[in-house]
Amino acid sequence: MSSEKYAQSFTFPSGVKVKNRFMMAPMTTKMSFYDGVITSDELRYYYIRSKEAGAIITAAANVSDNGKGWEGELGVSNDLHIPGLAQLASAIQINGTKAILQLYHGGRMTHSSILRGERPVAPSAVKAERPTAEEPRALEEEEIYQIIEDFKAGTIRAIQAGFDGVEIHGANTYLIQQFFSPHSNRRDDIWGGSVENRYRFIDLLVDGIIETVKEEAEEPFLIGYRFSPEEYETPGIRFNETLYLMDQLASKELDYLHMSLGKYNQVSRLEDYQEKSMQEYVYETIDGRVPFVSVGDIRDSKDAKEAIKSSDFLALGRVMLADPHWVGKVLNNKDKWIRQTVSEEEREELVLTNGVWGFMKNMMSDRLK
Template sequence: MSTMNSKLTFKRGLELKNRIMMAPMTTKMSFYDGVVTSDEINYYALRSGEIGAVITGAANVQNDGKGWEGELSVASDVFIPGLSKLAAAIKKNGTKAILQIFHGGRMTDSSVLRGVQPVAPSAIAAERPNAETPRALAGDEVLDLIENFKAATRRAIEAGFDGVELHGANTYLLQQFFSPHSNRRDDEWGGTLEKRFSFIDKLVDEVTATVDESGAENFIVGYRFSPEEYENPGIRFTDTLFLVDQLADKGLDYLHISLRDRQLVSVSENHKEKSMLAYIHEQINGRVPLVGVGDVLTSEDAEQVLENSELVAVGRALLIDPHWGAKALDKKDDLIRQEISNYDREELFLANGVWGFMEFMMPDRLGK
């Protein structure tokens, strides 16, 4: 079992001073064109310095990958100066900066894309209200997408980040390739479980090779995934165990599970004896560090996650108390801020996008 205060060194040499990471959360703070804002920089800087690493909210790797307004972009070299300021703001007092990179796939719409039809592995709409039917990516577009993830990784290196996280969770494009609901292709990128993994397989190989060939020292690559889907057909927990088993043997520095609750149990009848986090950790079997997450509000919660992971990601608690890390590391949970009001928003750099997330996810923690 890991402890929060202990250091961790990844295979590419990057060392974290403790086991706490800020979970990637949508901020909607960037300019309309994806350029970083000063408020966004201040938001991350306020929550840096005490914890081991900060993982940013998602940054799109190409224009049709934009998932929402106010989203970060890493789709062009023009974004490097702003991203450099963001990385520098995070990297104070030894905290490491990780840029999460992604493509929204079918989980966007033409209004966000300024009239452009969303793209996905197949022309299958998501099961959500008012979902648009996407256009299926052509074979050459799939290869171009991989090149754009590689280019985004290069830009993250140039901007001074310490790593990138491939966002393969929360039903976005990487997950869409793996899902039998969103991927109905009959070429090399779809069909069997193994073929639905082929895009992720190649993407991970190409991105990690980009890092290794860049000469960048101590730059890491992580991968985030969601363990189950509710759609039918959809990703089942046995599919995810296959995914994790494959990824654990690749050139990644860590895997990061996406869970709303660390104790969540699979809907699968064959995997109900323990939490999905515990099953995943068991499947990895020490081959690569696992980042656990899920309703971590106290130091005890964090230590519980670390019983089945090497790192713990903290989200909502850091929104309310930017100094949660120092207090939890010192086991001073009584000092952790439990509630905020609308009057605290400016002080904590909680713009409308973050505040909306908090109103939806944690209304009981918001005072009047």
């Protein structure tokens, strides 16, 4: 068994203990029923990737009915989801792997066809820069507070279903990020304008979930937060604003901060931040106040050793789609046995349907054919 840092156990600030520093990253599956109830295929997909990793983070589960982003999306917006979520938590928790439910609202990154005719909502009535985008409706203030309540209710359902924690999905241009972004948030009230005002929604949301866990959880229950460090739109989130966000969140009672990136050693687009990777800058800004999870194109033990130098945990995406036993092979120094490609014939065995197969084909064609 490896003696590397990534093989070591760890106890989060909440008291949740994991057996190693590997997490399966959240990836869109599109396997759930139309109403957000989990399917047997989805349960099997998670089950075969459990056992070895320290924790598995589920695909995004929408906390509000108007937050659904795509068909086949997992739901946590209603009590009817709890029985299936309980099955999901149990399927993941084999051999001590921790189960983390990702909580999310799609905001403007959805479509009226997904919402059955209802118009998408966002901080402001500004379309996303993508071909099929619709102009969303700007949220009223009471609706903003209601969405915070929806996240808190989703957290309670995750606790009732037996999960070990939740991850707040503040990345990938969805609603939480939309509040922080000057592209999607053009409000002139307390929720928009300055970076401090654009942070307000995140501030209240995170505090609300922390208090909910304190009130409702009888066992240690962790809270993570995922973020994207930069946006390509103009105006958009720039890396210096993300470092401000990290400084704020690192002072809260969170268990980890999790960056969403395609490559763990990716460099910022800002000229002032190109001497090191964004991961290294974030790690320095956090300065040990909260555990940090890196992600992005970690293919083997060599990548893992490099990425863990400036992080506390490693999140794994496509490698765990291709090889559910990737973690075990790396921990036992058996890199040469890692499955590198997936054929059409192997899809069923690996439960690679719908979203995850599209993810592999479209984003990872250099590795998985």
